[in-house]
Amino acid sequence: MVKLLVKNRVQILVHISIWMLLYGFAFYPVVNNAQRIPSDLLPKLVAIIALFYINYFYLVPALLLKKNVLFYIMVSLVLLMCSVMVLHHMYEPIIPDNAFFGPGPRRNFGYTPIYRSFISFGIPYVISAILRLYVEWKRNENLRLSVEKESIKSELQLLKAQLNPHFLFNTLNTIYALSVKKSPDTSQAIVDLSELMRYMLYEADKDLVPLNKELDYIKSYIQLQRLRLSDSENVSLKITGEDRGRAVPPLLFISFIENAFKYGTDYKGKTYVKITLTITDESIYLNVKNKIGIFREPSKNSGIGLENIRNQLELIYPALHELKVDNDGNNYEVSLTIYQLKQGL
Structure with missing residues (x-):
């Protein structure tokens, strides 16, 4: 409701500004030179306003916005010409028969040549079309952004819905x-x-x-993993930097860590997982490194979590993150940097 009122107020101010400018141009020469107000000036301004809003509220939505451009141009030209001719006929000069040889003719000071009247009518008419097109474009752009935002939100919810059961399944296996x-x-x-x-x-x-x-969630997860490992001596988590006053999307890092534990145990049961989190004023850096188990068979679903987190990063931080994955056959390493970390809640 408030946004609608603000929007309407802005549009009203724009229209008032247009008419103040138009009337200023029309009356400036008269006031500046102390001339008589032409008798056709006020009727012309009234006609211009009428044409402006006929075009703004009816012709542009009914024809131009529906791609009937040629018909719109024809209707507009006919409407402008008819308006000009009517005013021209009503305020044309009165010239007696002896105009060329007798005393000076009586003239109507409101007379304006037809081409000048057409231009003075046409400019506001075109402005009204441009203004209405802009308003419609802005409305459609806002609608597009709203739909896009809802689409991103829905996609993120879908990604989380896929991630949570995957994580739960692995944890239940541990228990x-x-x-x-x-x-x-x-x-x-x-x-x-x-x-x-x-x-x-x-x-x-x-x-x-x-x-x-x-x-805290990550620490609890690692503690849970330690419980199931026969040898967790080479499992480490190092966090440096100030974490207070910062916020991140939930479950942002867990897929990388989960994947490291899943594939970081060799055939002797030893697990090698090194996790480093570095927090600065401008970014947060995550590095996860694990040894690759020799006899571990890759599952077709093993990439679900990682693929989801890639998509999530692209949606939330499209140009504000760097993700590198290295695999030399013996070690698997993920490095993620997120810039302009959001402030806390």
Whole structure:
């Protein structure tokens, strides 16, 4: 409602400005030279206003916006010519029969040549068409941006919907492995999972979350992974920089970390995963490196999370991120830099 009022107010001010300018040009010579007001000036201005809004509200929407350009031009020329001729006939000069040989003829000071009248009518008429075309273009552009924004939002929700079940499936496998081994850490793993799911349920549907919450989520995830690993000596997480007052999209980094744990265990059961997060005033940098397990069979669904996060980055940070992936056959490394990190909530 407020936006509509502001929009209408702006349009009204634009129209008032146009007519003040037009009337200023029309009356300036009269006032500046202390001349009599031509008798046809006021009727001409009234006719110009009428033509302006007939064109603005009816002809442009009915013809020009519907691509009937030729018909619109023909109708406009006929309308302008008829208006000019009517005013010209009403205010043409009165010239007696002896105009060339007798005393000076009586003339109507409001007389204006037809071509000048046509120009004075035509310029505001064209302005009205341009103004209406701009208003329609602006309205369509706002509508397009709104639809695009909703489309991006829907796509992001779809990506998150795909990511969450994928993550849950992998985590349940971890708890299952602990339960099979009758590990005393099984109950703690369930508690950790409940904390992770609480975050996913109550935070992941937001556009942005505080960076410190996202980091807590990552720490809990890594702790959960440590519980299932037979050798986690080479698993490390290093975070530097100030995380307060910053915000990121939820679940932004987890796919890279999840992928590292999934493929970072070799045939001896040793896991090598190094995670580094560096936070600065201008950016956040994530580096995830893992060794590639020799006998691990790649799954056709293994790239779901990574593909989703690529799409998410393109949607949210189309020109404000750098993502590099290196694979030399022995080590897999992901480096992600996000610039102009958003301020916290």
